[in-house]
Ligand SMILES: O=C(CSC(=O)[C@H](Cc1ccccc1)CC(F)(F)F)c1ccccc1
């Protein structure tokens with residue numbers, strides 16, 4: 818399916834609080850697959866629904882080894898719906914991030930090294946897991962997007 822246009826920083830959609838997902842229907846699954854296609858086409862490791870102009874609490878995370886994080890795990894895209902951050906380590910780690918909504922720029926960002934999170938999958942089933950390292954970084958980056966926060970508000 819066709820990649821969706823990506824909102825650029827400054828657009829209002831990126832400053833809003835995303836809405837809770839209530840309908841786990843085929844429309845949601847279709848949006849998720851379009852988001853995966855858009856992320857892959859843009860060579861990203863994540864993408865949040867507001868970035869494709871949909872104000873829903875939904876994002877994709879898909880870690881893969883890359884020049885900045887050569888030991889990042891290779892994982893299939895994970896669809897995260899209605900995420901909650903249950904706890905976060907006091908330990909922070911600084912790392913380089915990019916954002917599809919701020920093309921061509923890289924930022925050094927402090928993130929929690931380890932987080933415990935809870936979210937629903939496309940079937941509406943609650944998942945709870947501990948994330949650490951680059952995947953935790955991606956989750957925190959996308960979770961920010963659902964609160965209307967971008968890298969520009971976080972960069973050191
Ligand atoms: O693939 C990118 C491009 S930027 C990217 O994938 C964002 C996700 C991201 C990249 C790096 C760290 C955390 C999140 C995507 C966004 F903006 F839609 F969320 C990349 C950038 C820096 C390090 C490793 C990978």
Ligand SMILES: [Zn+2]
Pocket residue numbers: 915916917918958962
């Ligand atoms: Zn981003």
